[in-house]
Amino acid sequence: MPRAKIAALGYYVPENVVTNDDLAQRMDTSDAWIQERSGIKMRRYFTPGKDTVANMGANAARMALERAGMDASEIEFIVFATLNPDYMFPGSGVLLQRELGLNAQAIPALDIRTQCTGFIYGLSIADQFIKTGMYKNVLVVGSEIHSSGLDFSDEGRDVTVLFGDGAGAAILQATEEEGRGILSTHLHADGEHAERLAVLKPSGHEPRHITHEMIDDRGIYPVMNGRYVFKFAVEKFPAVIMEALKTNGMEPSDLDLVVPHQANLRISEAVRHVLQLPEEKVFNNIQKYGNTTAASIPIALNEAWEKGLVKDGDLICLAAFGSGFTWGSALIRW
Ligand code: ACO
Secondary structure (H helix, E strand, O other): OOEEEEEEEEEEOOOEEEEHHHHHOOOOOOHHHHHHHHOOOEEEEOOOOOOOHHHHHHHHHHHHHHHHOOOHHHOOEEEEEOOOOOOOOOOHHHHHHHHOOOOOOOOOEEEEOOHHHHHHHHHHHHHHHHHOOOOOEEEEEEEEOOHHHOOOOHHHHHHHOOEOOEEEEEEEEEEOOOOOEEEEEEEEEOHHHHHHEEOOOOOOOOOOOOOHHHHHOOOOOOEEOHHHHHHHHHHHHHHHHHHHHHHOOOOHHHOOEEEEOOOOHHHHHHHHHHHOOOHHHEOOOHHHHOEOHHHHHHHHHHHHHHOOOOOOOOEEEEEEEEOOOEEEEEEEEO
């Protein structure tokens, strides 16, 4: 049975750098508070008129294609993860397909909405299609523009300071090489907590999808019970990494690198302590980009790979937790 390997990675971050001090000019916050609670020093914000969710994803995909030495026409299937698509419908997957000039080939584009776990769900979907032999080359993209939907008043400061914009992509390819590629993926969700981290309006079940009141009442902005999310995240991250290791008969000490979804540096640190891993085995770059949701793992994995921290034969674990709640892991022999 073929296995899926990550043939190449790419990423794109918008050029506009926004520091904590920049945010402190717009709301009651401080560089010290943000760094102490989250580790974040800066993030990127998109440029309206230039960046879109789909074209940021396409830029990331082009980098991956170039690194893989592939032409876009070799892609057979697109899996696109975002929580903030360009349009309510259609999803951004078809827009990315068009950006890459693949519409004439009419290849399928699947949009998925599992927020911070989007990239892991995407990898798992691609893995299944490759294992069954249906496709040989699948493009998985996570792309997010958060900044257009954040509340820059003092009321929104707990959420707003955490998030940034960006995109990441991976090309998954079929391989017959024994013991190489994605060894397993584990996906989970618990809808009980759906409203603890959410954007509730506009809403399909309201009498009118969007109203002036929704805007005036700030109902269109993300809501988050930060402490509640934190508590679950520090429990589920290690659990789903251990699930991956146990399935493959391995221990935390076998890992060469963990690349967690970049939610909060304190969450990553807590996970590292539970798994008793040394500092250099858990990769973090939230300091530079904030939380970019579905894009955070591919952006971080790109950076780790560029730094030479992801080498052939290494055992890499990707893990995520986020809104839904959803969580998951992917164990990869590079
Ligand atoms: N700047 C300054 N002060 C702030 C800010 C801010 N940006 N935000 C909140 N505060 C204040 C609060 O009002 C509160 O003030 P009070 O004590 O006078 O009431 C004080 O700081 C402490 O607030 P807490 O919410 O208790 O702070 P906490 O230590 O829990 O940190 C945080 C908040 C960073 C949100 C933390 O709970 C957290 O990281 N939770 C996880 C959130 C997360 O990771 N979400 C995303 C993951 S899922 C996904 O990626 C979709």
